[in-house]
Amino acid sequence: MEPRAYYLIIRRKRGQDEIRFAIGSKKAHSVLFKLDGKAGEEIAHNLISVLSRYGALTPLEIGGKENTYVIREDIGPVIGAYLILVKRARDLKRWEKFLQELIEGEYAILGQTFASFLELAIELSKTFPQRREVSLSPIIVGALSGALKSFVKRLKTPD
Secondary structure (H helix, E strand, O other): OOOOEEEEEEEEEOOEEEEEEEEEOOOOEEEEEEEOOOHHHHHHHHHHHHHHHOOOEEEEEOOOOEEEEEEOOOOHHHHHHHHHHHOOOOOHHHHHHHHHHHHOOOOHHHHHHHHHHHHHHHHHHOOOOOOOOOOOOHHHHHHHHHHHHHHHHHHHOOO
8 A cells, every 4th residue: 555645736837837735646636725826936945946945745747737736745735724824815925924934944843733633624525515626625624724824824823
């Protein structure tokens, strides 16, 4: 049996990048959720840059309209939660800096907390049947995105 892995799939679609976060094996993985729109390219570039710098990203299939990367197993759930956090984010520069702090900076200790947020999203989404190509409920992703943003902002500005 192949071990489970986390995948970052960058797909060029209508002139913009679409980011897909998937979990599973090389042969059969399931897309948990996707990010698209204007911010997709900026988020994708930042993720690839930061994760490559820390040796947390391995190219699997590069070329054409779709590039697939394997995310290091210990970082995978953290990146999944980070992608939930930046869903509909307005100030991407703020969250790009936070990604670096989360991977190796002062907030690296929050890795397990972020992994727990991803696990929570997966468990809560099981109660919302999906007929889409993604496993996580958009309602759950939206709610947890706001919760994660509030959580991080509160940590950065304690009373």
